[in-house]
Amino acid sequence: xxxxxxxEVRHSRxxxxxxxxxxxxxxxxxxxxxxxxxxxxxxxxDEGDAWARLVRGSLLEGCLGEGLAASVAGEASRxxxxxVVRETLAVISEDxxxxxxxxxxxxxxxPERGGGKARxxxxxxxxxxxxxxxxxxxxxxxxxxxxxxxxxxxPQPELGRLxxxxxxxxxxxxxxxxxxxxxxxxxxxxxxx
Numbered sequence: 342x343x344x345x346x347x348x349e350v351r352h353s354r355x356x357x358x359x360x361x362x363x364x365x366x367x368x369x370x371x372x373x374x375x376x377x378x379x380x381x382x383x384x385x386x387d388e389g390d391a392w393a394r395l396v397r398g399s400l401l402e403g404c405l406g407e408g409l410a411a412s413v414a415g416e417a418s419r420x421x422x423x424x425v426v427r428e429t430l431a432v433i434s435e436d437x438x439x440x441x442x443x444x445x446x447x448x449x450x451x452p453e454r455g456g457g458k459a460r461x462x463x464x465x466x467x468x469x470x471x472x473x474x475x476x477x478x479x480x481x482x483x484x485x486x487x488x489x490x491x492x493x494x495x496p497q498p499e500l501g502r503l504x505x506x507x508x509x510x511x512x513x514x515x516x517x518x519x520x521x522x523x524x525x526x527x528x529x530x531x532x533x534x
Contacts, residue, residue: 355432397465401473417493
């Protein structure tokens with residue numbers, strides 16, 4: 342988990358470096374007040390057991406979220422015109438793909454150890470896939486969409502297509518884990534080339 346966190350810090354540094362390169366302004370994340378907040382309380386008994394929470398979070402945030410991030414960064418890397426942007430997005434795609442695979446490893450392991458509650462949580466998380474929506478790009482007045490695309494920002498319809506593909510892939514792969522007699526070790530997701 343520590344490596345994943347360091348990957349995310351590295352991604353942020355690379356992205357802010359790219360942002361600084363365009364206008365020459367010193368962009369940074371600034372203060373993040375949420376980091377100073379107290380840690381969340383332990384979930385109550387009605388929120389399920391640890392294995393169930395682990396399965397739900399791994400499927401929705403890891404398998405789907407990190408899988409989508411890998412797909413988006415990979416496609417943006419292929420479309421970007423500048424070598425630094427392409428390389429940055431390719432690194433992010435590879436890292437996010439690795440993060441998604443870690444979540445798939447958890448999905449493979451947790452139901453065996455967590456039993457019926459973990460399998461039920463996987464079924465519920467599969468149902469929750471339908472509620473996930475494509476991230477919306479902010480409107481940037483005066484910036485041409487083709488400029489954004491050649492600099493690593495995909496158009497909204499392309500994000501929607503990738504989201505649909507990732508939801509379908511996640512549904513199929515996780516659903517196969519619930520089939521009787523199937524191995525819990527699913528086939529890896531397609532990585533960006």
